[in-house]
Amino acid sequence: MGEWDQIDRARLVLSFERLFAVLRRLNLPQDISLTAASTLRTLELCGPQRLSDLAAREGVTQPAMTQLVARLEREHLVERQTDPSDGRVVLVAIASAGRELLRHRRAARGEKLAGLLAALSPEDRSAIMAALPALDRLSDLGSPS
Amino acid sequence: MGEWDQIDRARLVLSFERLFAVLRRLNLPQDISLTAASTLRTLELCGPQRLSDLAAREGVTQPAMTQLVARLEREHLVERQTDPSDGRVVLVAIASAGRELLRHRRAARGEKLAGLLAALSPEDRSAIMAALPALDRLSDLGSPS
DNA sequence: TATTGTTATACTCTATAACTATA
DNA sequence: TATAGTTATAGAGTATAACAATA
Numbered sequence: 079m080g081e082w083d084q085i086d087r088a089r090l091v092l093s094f095e096r097l098f099a100v101l102r103r104l105n106l107p108q109d110i111s112l113t114a115a116s117t118l119r120t121l122e123l124c125g126p127q128r129l130s131d132l133a134a135r136e137g138v139t140q141p142a143m144t145q146l147v148a149r150l151e152r153e154h155l156v157e158r159q160t161d162p163s164d165g166r167v168v169l170v171a172i173a174s175a176g177r178e179l180l181r182h183r184r185a186a187r188g189e190k191l192a193g194l195l196a197a198l199s200p201e202d203r204s205a206i207m208a209a210l211p212a213l214d215r216l217s218d219l220g221s222p223s
Numbered sequence: 224m225g226e227w228d229q230i231d232r233a234r235l236v237l238s239f240e241r242l243f244a245v246l247r248r249l250n251l252p253q254d255i256s257l258t259a260a261s262t263l264r265t266l267e268l269c270g271p272q273r274l275s276d277l278a279a280r281e282g283v284t285q286p287a288m289t290q291l292v293a294r295l296e297r298e299h300l301v302e303r304q305t306d307p308s309d310g311r312v313v314l315v316a317i318a319s320a321g322r323e324l325l326r327h328r329r330a331a332r333g334e335k336l337a338g339l340l341a342a343l344s345p346e347d348r349s350a351i352m353a354a355l356p357a358l359d360r361l362s363d364l365g366s367p368s
Numbered sequence: 369t370a371t372t373g374t375t376a377t378a379c380t381c382t383a384t385a386a387c388t389a390t391a
Numbered sequence: 392t393a394t395a396g397t398t399a400t401a402g403a404g405t406a407t408a409a410c411a412a413t414a
Contacts, residue, residue, distance in 0.1 A: 083337075086352065087333045087336070087337050088329075088333065089352075089355060090333070090336055090337075090340070090351075090352070090355065091329050091332055091333040091336060092329070093355045093358050093359055093362070094246055094336065095264065095329070095332075096358075096359065096362035096366065097242075097246075097358050097361070097362055098243065098246045098247075099261055099264075099362070099365075099366055100361065100362050100365030100366055101239055101242075101243045101246075102243075102257065102261075103282060103365060103366065111380075111381070112247065113381080113382090114381095116244055116247075119240065119244075128395080129395075129396065130394090130395060130396075137248060138381090138382070138383090139382075139383060139384080140395080140396065140397085141382085141383075141384085141385095141396085141397070141398080141399095142381070142382050142383070143396095144396065144397060144398090145380090145381075145382085145397095146381080146382095149380085149381090164390080164391075164394095164395085165389080165390055165391080165395095166389065166390045166391070166394065166395040166396070167390095167394095167395065167396085168395075168396065184233075184236050184237070184240070187236055187239075187240075188232045188233065188235070188236040191232070191235055191236060191239065192228075192232050192235075194361055194364045194365055195235070195361070197364050198357065198360060198361060198364070201357075202356075202357035202360055202361070203357070205353055205354045205356070205357040206235075206354050206357050206358060206361065207231065207234075207235070208350055208353075208354065209350045209351050209353065209354035210234060210235065210238045211347075211350070212343065212346075212347035212348070212350040212351050213238050213241075213242050213351060214238055214241065215343060215347055216242070216245065216339055216340070216343060216347070216351065217238070217241035217242055217244070217245050219339045219342050219343070220244075220245030220248065220339055221241065221244055221245055221248065256403075256404070258404080258405095259404095273372085273373095274372080274373065275371090275372065275373075283404090283405070283406090284405075284406060284407080285372080285373065285374085286373085286374075286375080286376095286405085286406075286407085286408095287404070287405050287406070288373095289373065289374060289375090290374095290403090290404075290405085291404080291405095294403080294404090309371095309372085309413080309414075310372095310412080310413055310414080311371065311372040311373065311412065311413045311414070312371095312372065312373085312413095313372080313373065
């Protein structure tokens with residue numbers, strides 16, 4: 079944990095800061111909110127979830143998630159289900175329109191990302207692709223299922 | 224542009240989607256908005272900017288940037304300057320409190336990121352560090368100065 | 369007349385506090 | 392009494408449309 083690590087850390091933070099800005103700008107003009115997209119992704123990946131679990135996972139309050147689910151439900155992107163074993167619980171599930179939205183969103187973002195990648199050198203492309211497994215494991219640590 | 228590229232692209236999009244979520248969760252509890260942080264970063268990097276240029280760069284409307292600058296000014300994170308050569312222009316500059324905020328924010332995010340990195344294998348850490356120059360060039364393409 | 373920025377208004381998204389329903 | 396979720400209210404953040412000031 080010497081001097082080198084500090085320089086390394088600063089470099090990492092600045093590079094990820096810039097990358098984050100780029101990824102944020104991949105959003106479509108009429109895109110849903112970041113929390114909405116992340117919530118749909120969670121529901122797609124993990125199946126129906128309790129409203130309170132969703133709130134905790136996405137880092138928003140329960141009332142905020144109540145409202146978000148209401149909006150997503152209004153647009154038919156998610157469905158509410160009841161828990162037979164506990165009448166207080168609301169289970170939220172992704173609907174087919176929600177899956178379709180995610181598919182379109184990824185396709186659009188993939189197009190834009192591919193355009194950027196295509197402008198890089200083959201060596202840079204390779205370095206990025208080679209880092210993906212490591213980045214996936216970093217994500218595993220950062221957002222535990 | 225064969226089959227392999229399509230698989231590659233899908234992989235990239237999903238990995239970056241997850242990474243984006245992780246980076247988003249590095250935000251502090253009492254953090255400023257993503258646009259506010261990005262705007263401060265731009266001002267730190269590029270020096271005083273016109274309000275309209277800032278709006279275009281951050282992908283928000285002119286009225287939205289007017290309000291954001293008003294909030295940042297209220298918290299003494301930025302200062303307004305006049306352009307001697309054109310009375311219509313508002314130049315926005317980062318203030319010392321703004322630089323301090325960025326420094327603290329990066330330190331906090333760096334701590335969290337370092338914590339995640341420390342849990343990875345040395346090989347994964349190396350793969351990520353090795354990809355940073357390529358990611359920087361990707362960012363250069365995605366958010367031209 | 370064109371450009372730069374602000375004001376007016378409305379909607380989304382979020383938080384905290386108070387409430388309802390179920391356990 | 393504790394837990395799951397909703398409602399009430401307020402503020403941040405954003406957009407479009409209309410406006411004011413300067414070029």
